[in-house]
Amino acid sequence: MIRILSAAVLAAVTALPVAAQDKPSNTECIAPAAPGGGWDFICRTVAKVLRDEGLIDGTMQVTNMTGGGGGVAYAHVVSKRNEDEKLLIAASNGTTTRLAQGAFPGATEDDVRWLASFGAEYGVIAVAADSEIDDLPELVEMMKADPRSVSFAGGSAVGGYDHLKILKLAKVAELEDVRQVKYVAFSGGGEAMTQVLGGSITAFSGDFSEVRGFVEAGDMRIVAVLSPERLEQFDQFPTAIEQGYDVTGPNWRGLYVPKGISDETYDAWNQAIQKMVASEEFQKIRADQGIEALDLFGADADKFVHENVAEIRALSKEIGLIQ
Amino acid sequence: MSDRIMGGIGLALAAFYIWAATIIPESFMADVVGPATFPIIIGVIIAICSVWFILRPDPDPVWPSLNRLAEIGFAIAVCLLYAILLPKLGFLICTALAAGYMSWRLGGTPVGAVLTGIGLSVGIWVVFKLVLGLSLAVGPLGI
Amino acid sequence: MEFLSSLGVGFDAALTFSNLGIALIGAFLGTMMGALPGLGPANGVAILIPIAFSIGLGPLPSLILMTSVYYGAMYGGRISSILLNIPGDEPAMMTCLDGYPMARKGMAGEALSLSGIASFIGAIFATIGLALLAPQLVKIALLFGPAEYFALFTIAFATLGGISSTNQAKAAFAAAVGLAIAMIGVDTQTGVQRFTFGEVHLFDGIDFLIAIVGLFALSEVFIFLEHRGSGDHKEQGITSIGRVLAPWSMIRSCIPTFGRSTVIGFLAGVLPGAGASLGSFLSYSVEKQIVDPTGKTFGKGDPRGVAAPEVGNNAAAGGALVPMLALGVPGSGTTAVLLAVLLSLNITPGPLLFSQNPDVVWGLIAALFIANVMLLILNIPLVGLFSRVLLVPVHILMPLVAMVSFVGIYGISGSSFDLILMVIFGVVGWLFRKLDIPLVPVILGILLGNEMEVNLRRAMTLSDGDWLTLVGSPLSITLWALAIIGFVAPMIFGRKVKRAIAEESDEIAVGD
Numbered sequence: 002m003i004r005i006l007s008a009a010v011l012a013a014v015t016a017l018p019v020a021a022q023d024k025p026s027n028t029e030c031i032a033p034a035a036p037g038g039g040w041d042f043i044c045r046t047v048a049k050v051l052r053d054e055g056l057i058d059g060t061m062q063v064t065n066m067t068g069g070g071g072g073v074a075y076a077h078v079v080s081k082r083n084e085d086e087k088l089l090i091a092a093s094n095g096t097t098t099r100l101a102q103g104a105f106p107g108a109t110e111d112d113v114r115w116l117a118s119f120g121a122e123y124g125v126i127a128v129a130a131d132s133e134i135d136d137l138p139e140l141v142e143m144m145k146a147d148p149r150s151v152s153f154a155g156g157s158a159v160g161g162y163d164h165l166k167i168l169k170l171a172k173v174a175e176l177e178d179v180r181q182v183k184y185v186a187f188s189g190g191g192e193a194m195t196q197v198l199g200g201s202i203t204a205f206s207g208d209f210s211e212v213r214g215f216v217e218a219g220d221m222r223i224v225a226v227l228s229p230e231r232l233e234q235f236d237q238f239p240t241a242i243e244q245g246y247d248v249t250g251p252n253w254r255g256l257y258v259p260k261g262i263s264d265e266t267y268d269a270w271n272q273a274i275q276k277m278v279a280s281e282e283f284q285k286i287r288a289d290q291g292i293e294a295l296d297l298f299g300a301d302a303d304k305f306v307h308e309n310v311a312e313i314r315a316l317s318k319e320i321g322l323i324q
Numbered sequence: 325m326s327d328r329i330m331g332g333i334g335l336a337l338a339a340f341y342i343w344a345a346t347i348i349p350e351s352f353m354a355d356v357v358g359p360a361t362f363p364i365i366i367g368v369i370i371a372i373c374s375v376w377f378i379l380r381p382d383p384d385p386v387w388p389s390l391n392r393l394a395e396i397g398f399a400i401a402v403c404l405l406y407a408i409l410l411p412k413l414g415f416l417i418c419t420a421l422a423a424g425y426m427s428w429r430l431g432g433t434p435v436g437a438v439l440t441g442i443g444l445s446v447g448i449w450v451v452f453k454l455v456l457g458l459s460l461a462v463g464p465l466g467i
Numbered sequence: 468m469e470f471l472s473s474l475g476v477g478f479d480a481a482l483t484f485s486n487l488g489i490a491l492i493g494a495f496l497g498t499m500m501g502a503l504p505g506l507g508p509a510n511g512v513a514i515l516i517p518i519a520f521s522i523g524l525g526p527l528p529s530l531i532l533m534t535s536v537y538y539g540a541m542y543g544g545r546i547s548s549i550l551l552n553i554p555g556d557e558p559a560m561m562t563c564l565d566g567y568p569m570a571r572k573g574m575a576g577e578a579l580s581l582s583g584i585a586s587f588i589g590a591i592f593a594t595i596g597l598a599l600l601a602p603q604l605v606k607i608a609l610l611f612g613p614a615e616y617f618a619l620f621t622i623a624f625a626t627l628g629g630i631s632s633t634n635q636a637k638a639a640f641a642a643a644v645g646l647a648i649a650m651i652g653v654d655t656q657t658g659v660q661r662f663t664f665g666e667v668h669l670f671d672g673i674d675f676l677i678a679i680v681g682l683f684a685l686s687e688v689f690i691f692l693e694h695r696g697s698g699d700h701k702e703q704g705i706t707s708i709g710r711v712l713a714p715w716s717m718i719r720s721c722i723p724t725f726g727r728s729t730v731i732g733f734l735a736g737v738l739p740g741a742g743a744s745l746g747s748f749l750s751y752s753v754e755k756q757i758v759d760p761t762g763k764t765f766g767k768g769d770p771r772g773v774a775a776p777e778v779g780n781n782a783a784a785g786g787a788l789v790p791m792l793a794l795g796v797p798g799s800g801t802t803a804v805l806l807a808v809l810l811s812l813n814i815t816p817g818p819l820l821f822s823q824n825p826d827v828v829w830g831l832i833a834a835l836f837i838a839n840v841m842l843l844i845l846n847i848p849l850v851g852l853f854s855r856v857l858l859v860p861v862h863i864l865m866p867l868v869a870m871v872s873f874v875g876i877y878g879i880s881g882s883s884f885d886l887i888l889m890v891i892f893g894v895v896g897w898l899f900r901k902l903d904i905p906l907v908p909v910i911l912g913i914l915l916g917n918e919m920e921v922n923l924r925r926a927m928t929l930s931d932g933d934w935l936t937l938v939g940s941p942l943s944i945t946l947w948a949l950a951i952i953g954f955v956a957p958m959i960f961g962r963k964v965k966r967a968i969a970e971e972s973d974e975i976a977v978g979d
Contacts, residue, residue, distance in 0.1 A: 041807075066881050069670035070653075073882065076667060106667055152929055159353055160658035180353045185613075185925045186655040189803075191796035192739055201612040201929060214795060214817030321352040322658075330902055334640065341647055344662050351657035355924055356932040359654040359661055362920040366646045373640035382634060385901045388693045396689050400894055403685070403869070407886030410877065419873075423866040426688065431695055432862035440863050444870055452874055461877065 025269070026058035030089045030256075032065050033074035033096075041065060042290075043091035043254055047274075050283045056273040061089075071096050072105040079112045083261040089116070089270070094162050094252045097306060101313035102160060102323050114267060115306040116256045117274045120287050121295035123228035124166045124250030125238075126153075127205045127212045127221045129197055137225040137244040140204065141174045148181035154197050155206040156190035160322050163190075163206045165313065166227060166250040168320055173246045179320055194221070208252055209235070210291045227251075233293065253295050253309070255302060271299045327381030334374030342367035395429065402426070415453075415460040420445035470599060477829030481837060486531050489524070490834070493532040494841045497539015502547050502555045502853075504684040504872050508540035508784075509801040512808065526812045527830050533808050534831065535838040537801060538590055541743070541784045542842050545582045545777055550575060550856050553684045553868065557675060558743035558780035560910055561751040563683075565765060565772030572768050575854040576709035581717060581770055582777040583846040585725065587839055589778035592729045593736065593785025594835045597792075602821055604737050604786075605793045611738055613925035614937050618946035619738070620919035623745055626752040626953035627908055637904045645912020648673055649920075656924045668884040675913045677885050680872045681892025682899075682906050688865050689897040695861075711851045713770070721774040724754055732779030736786020739796045743783040744914050750779025756956055785835070792816045792828065 028051075030044035041063070048061035066074040074090060082088055090113075100110045126137065134140050144151045148171075155163030164184045171179035185202060187193035190211035197205045198220060205212065205221070209232065215221035225241040226232060227250035241248045258270060275298050277283055287294070297305045317323045345363035388396070406422040424441025432440055453460050493515075500511035512533055524532065544559030549566035562582060569578035596604070611619070627638055651662045652672030663669040728750035735746035754775035759765045765772045788805075790796045795817040797803035809816055814827050821828055856864070876889050899906060923937075930936035938944050 064881065067671065068882070069667040072667045072670060077882075104670075106665055149931060158653060158655040158658050159351065183928055184353070185928055186921075188655070189796070191794060195608060195739065195790075195794055195796055196612065199609040199612055214815050214819055218818035220818055326902060330904075341662075348654075348661050349659050351654075351659045353657060355656050356927040357924045359657050359659055362923070363647070363650045363661065366643050366650065369639060369643040370647065373636045373643065376636040377640075380636075382637075382903060385903065387901070392693050395692050395695075396897070399689060399692050400890060403890040403893065404887060406873065407883045407890060410873075410886065411883060415874075419870050422873075423870050426866040426869060427862045429695070430691060430862040430865050432860075437862070440866060444863075444867055448867075448870055448874055460874065 024056065024058040025087055025273075028057050028059075028061040028087045028089070029085075030061055030063050030091065031074050031078070032063060032091050033071035034065065034067055039093060039095075039254065040071070040091040043093070043256070044089075046283070046286055047089065047091075047256065047277065050277050050280060050286070051273065053282055054277060054280050056276055070099050070104065072099065072108070075105050075108055075113070078257075078259050079108060083259045085259050086262045086266040088259060089256045090258070091254075092257050093254045094309075095157075096257075097309045098162050098165065098313050101310045102317050110307060110310045111260075113257045113260050114262070115303045116258050116267070116270055116299070117278075117302050118253045118255035118295050118297045118305055119274070119278045119283075120255075120292040121251040121253045122208045122210060122292050123226055123232065124163070124252065125205075125207065125209050125212055125223050125227065126166075126170070126225045126241075127194075127197070127207075127216070127223045128203065129200065130220050130222050132203070132222065134204070134224060136239070137241055137246060140224055141170070141246065144171065144182055145174060145176060148176060148178070149183065151204065152183040152185060152202045153204050153206050154185050154187055154193035154202040156187055156193050156211070158186045159184060160317070161186070162250070162252065163193075165316065166248065167206050169248045169250070169316065170241070170246060172316075172320070173248050197221070213291060228293070234288075234291070251295065253305075254292070255297075255306075257306075267299070274298060325381070326384045326387070327377045331374040331377030331381075334370055334377065338367045338371035338374060341370065399426065399429065410461045416445050416449055418461070419448065473825060473829045474598065474833065476826070477831075477833035478836075480527060480826070480830050481531065481833040486528055487837065487841070489528050489532050490535045490837050490841045491845070493535025494539045494542075494838060494845050497536035497541075498543035498546070498842070498845065498849075499539075500536070501540030501543020501545075501559075503875065504547060504553050504555055504680050504868065508537050508544075508556060509799075509804050511536045511540045512801060512804045526814065526827070527834070529808065529812060530827075530831050531834040531837065533805060534834045535841065537805060538781070538784065538835070538838045538842055540801075541590070541781050542583065542586045542846055544780075545586065546579065546853050546856075549578045549582065549773070550854065551687065551864075551868065553687055554679060557679055557910065557914060558747045558776075558783070560679070560683075560744070560907055561747045561776035561779075562773060564751065564776075564907070565767070565769050568766070568768035569770070569773060570854075570857070574709040574768070575857060576711045576850055577713045577717060577770070578709075578773050579850040579854060580711065580847055581713040581721065582773050583843065583850065584713070584718060585721070585728075585774040585777035586781045586846075587843045588725050589729050589732055589781035589783075590785055590839045590842075591836070593733045593782040594832060594839065596733050597785055597788055597835075598829075598832045601789045601793050604789045605818075607734070608738055608790050608794065608796075610942055612940075613922040613929065614939060615943045615946060616738075616922040617919060617926060617937060618943045618950065619745075620915050620922065622946060622950040622953055623748060623911065623915055624919075625950040626749070626756075627911070634903065637902075638908050641899070641904050641906065642908035642912045645678075645909040645914075646916040646919075647912075648678065648909075649913050649916025656921060656928070668882065672917070673888065673913070674885070675910060677876055677889045678892050678913050679910055680876055681889040682896035682909060684868050684872045685889065685893025686896030686900060688869050689893060690900065691861055691865050693897075709854070711854075712847065717770050721771050724758070724771045724774045725778050727757070728754060728775045728778035729782045732782030733786040735779070736783030737789045739787075739790045739794075743780045743787065743799060743801075744911070746783025746786070747776035747780035748911060750775045750782075752953070756953070760956065788835075792820055792831075793818065 030048055032041040032044040034040045044063045048063050051057045052060055078090055099105055128134050153167050157163040167182060167184055168179050171182050190207040194205050196202045212221050216223055223238045225244060226238045227241050227248055229249055231240055278296055342364055345360045348360050402422055402425050406418055410418045420441040423444040424437050427440040428434060428437035497511050515536055540556060544555035545562045547553045547555040548559045548562040549570050552563050552567040554560040554563055566578050624642060627642055651669055653670055654661050731750045731753055732746035735749055754771055755765045758771055787799050787802045791802040791806055797806045806816060873886060876885050896906060926936050938947060
């Protein structure tokens with residue numbers, strides 16, 4: 002991933018006329034990646050909606066801090082900004098996956114406070130439109146008959162979330178050695194899909210939004226959506242669960258805050274983010290992006306993240322990804 | 325002679341690189357080629373080129389005199405100090421000091437160098453911070 | 468003439484007074500960002516995203532602003548290459564090879580205006596190609612599987628020998644060093660860390676921007692320090708900046724170059740993962756093999772050596788929009804940022820874009836035309852102003868270059884680590900220059916190394932270890948043949964080269 006200069010500060014402030022005393026000012030959101038990615042989008046959306054709704058005083062600065070798949074930002078927050086009460090940091094499955102696998106050196110999920118989850122995008126398994134594979138059972142049968150005959154392409158590295166979805170599926174399907182299934186990593190979902198379209202690779206593992214355009218154009222076919230129930234707006238696609246394989250792959254998006262902030266500040270942020278999520282503007286942005294609701298705040302969010310980390314850790318241990 | 329020394333350094337680097345490639349931890353999922361093969365090939369190429377430098381060196385370049393070398397050494401030190409102190413002292417102070425030093429050493433008069441340092445620092449700050457809206461390091465002055 | 472009527476609709480929407488103003492501002496800002504080392508097209512667009520949103524621009528004006536900045540940066544990169552021997556961004560690296568020698572010969576003005584025209588030609592033809600052929604061209608991208616990509620990247624390294632006519636072992640050494648640096652970071656195919664030694668800042672690898680700014684810009688500062696007061700030619704500066712417009716005879720001599728380089732650059736751009744750098748590199752090396760196989764004039768200020776990479780990188784910039792628009796696959800860092808812009812404007816690039824949102828596509832294409840015409844108009848008269856940079860005293864210019872480099876890099880990561888890394892690259896760059904080790908292959912290795920390795924390993928994974936997969940398609944066999952020709956041809960001419968060098972041994976070696 003090419004790292005890009007930090008783009009910051011939503012300028013041209015439509016400054017709020019009266020600044021209430023209790024509203025946080027000089028706030029900042031760290032996107033642990035370059036502009037243009039998912040984390041960057043979280044920060045920019047949060048910054049915009051919080052300001053538009055008058056939930057913060059002035060503008061929220063968006064700072065991009067790349068490195069270590071979010072590890073640099075995580076270490077920065079823990080070691081240098083632990084008591085910064087004006088700081089939010091974007092997080093997602095990428096964060097919890099790396100925490101679970103110990104990819105942030107010396108850091109655990111208990112080093113920060115998890116503030117909110119406000120959306121999830123579900124994983125899909127898709128094939129090229131002219132593929133012989135019709136549904137998930139057929140794909141799984143192929144995998145069982147000869148694991149080396151099936152290959153998957155995904156936008157994350159080996160051991161990353163796109164790969165974990167396939168490993169989960171292989172485990173549920175009771176393959177003897179789930180590592181036998183080929184997974185080829187690409188630097189993004191789009192590149193991975195190009196190879197599936199070009200015919201070098203059997204199937205694609207990624208997020209729903211990545212394949213949506215190709216499915217609507219008739220180039221790709223979704224064999225399974227990895228959500229608990231069918232997607233609200235796209236209920237024509239069957240889930241893996243209804244095809245007999247209990248696999249879900251939600252890619253959640255949310256925020257964390259430094260560990261050392263006061264409970265009052267944590268509650269204030271919690272309230273502000275809840276109001277933000279309830280706003281019309283946020284609801285519209287989320288719907289436009291094809292992201293489903295997964296609204297958990299405060300203690301609920303904290304619990305969710307810990308469970309999420311525990312689940313990925315257990316899976317990673319079981320397949321030998323970590324000791 | 326310079327090329328021979330370079331070749332020696334290159335060989336040492338290649339050896340270190342190949343050693344570092346052999347200690348790449350084993351993954352839970354090995355692919356056919358493996359994560360170490362390509363780096364080892366690269367290390368071997370570096371080694372071959374280094375041996376070539378030792379056997380067939382080019383004529384020596386003109387190396388600068390000792391005080392010139394010291395000059396460059398000081399400049400490197402200033403750059404490193406700049407890198408380390410930037411987050412602590414903030415952009416304006418650091419840049420004024422570093423740019424002023426370089427301007428002085430590149431032939432500016434002391435007064436001119438001070439002005440250049442301050443001018444560049446403020447100028448870059450205005451363009452990058454105010455016009456482009458980038459976040460630069462904030463110092464004790466709050467800017 | 469469906470094409471013309473569609474284009475007419477696009478222009479109808481795009482040609483308003485305010486849009487032209489936006490294009491002018493974007494072109495100017497883009498040129499400046501392209502010219503500043505460390506700030507490339509990707510950064511330029513990324514920086515302007517929030518500004519565009521906060522002043523509430525609509526989709527079409529936003530697109531016009533972004534494309535003007537995008538192309539402006541591609542144009543601007545050449546300015547610092549030619550004037551300072553420091554590439555403003557990575558595709559402009561090849562422009563240093565002949566652009567800087569031209570400036571040293573007192574032809575800075577000619578080099579700037581010629582390269583401006585070259586940029587325009589590459590960009591315009593690429594835009595036409597994009598408009599006419601995008602849906603068909605996508606099929607080319609689909610032909611390239613991992614094995615074909617591996618062969619393609621091999622071509623780049625195989626033709627490296629043709630680039631620097633001096634010591635081949637040193638070029639190979641430089642490329643290997645670049646490749647070695649590229650290996651640092653997490654290995655995507657197995658998920659393990661390589662050469663990071665537990666340092667979290669290295670987990671994502673070393674950004675090529677840090678290397679390019681350190682190797683070129685900072686080492687240039689050290690070179691100036693070394694020569695200060697020694698009466699060396701470096702220190703005297705350039706007193707003549709040449710004519711503001713390249714003579715017609717020079718432009719005419721470059722016309723065949725324009726043609727060849729447009730095609731090569733455009734095709735390189737169409738392939739995701741290859742991009743503008745490969746476009747400008749291949750354009751230059753092919754041009755050198757065709758018109759100057761013995762290395763008599765290239766690297767010493769040949770106008771064709773300035774035109775080829777500039778046509779190539781601008782054509783590639785246009786080509787890179789093909790997979791971005793038609794597949795939603797960004798082929799470079801810059802198109803990745805452009806993609807993000809489109810997404811936030813609620814435009815989803817992909818196979819449906821051309822049929823469902825023709826207004827957006829044609830508006831964008833019209834925006835590209837407007838941006839390029841604006842850039843040509845802006846760039847030619849400004850040649851005189853730009854080239855005056857050479858008259859700025861060294862003790863102001865060089866600190867400026869160094870500080871802008873630091874600012875650009877600090878913005879990437881917000882940490883001292885990358886700055887220290889950049890200083891180390893600066894020292895290495897200075898040493899390499901002293902020892903006549905070329906710097907271009909180092910950057911090439913860093914830029915292309917990962918893609919080359921990863922595609923080899925993808926191919927081998929898919930074939931279960933059967934090496935014959937690498938020559939398993941007619942396309943890959945063709946690419947291998949080209950690689951072999953590119954590698955062998957300079958060897959055949961090698962004897963002539965040696966004789967030519969012996970004849971001109973008194974000339975100053977340039978082209979580091």
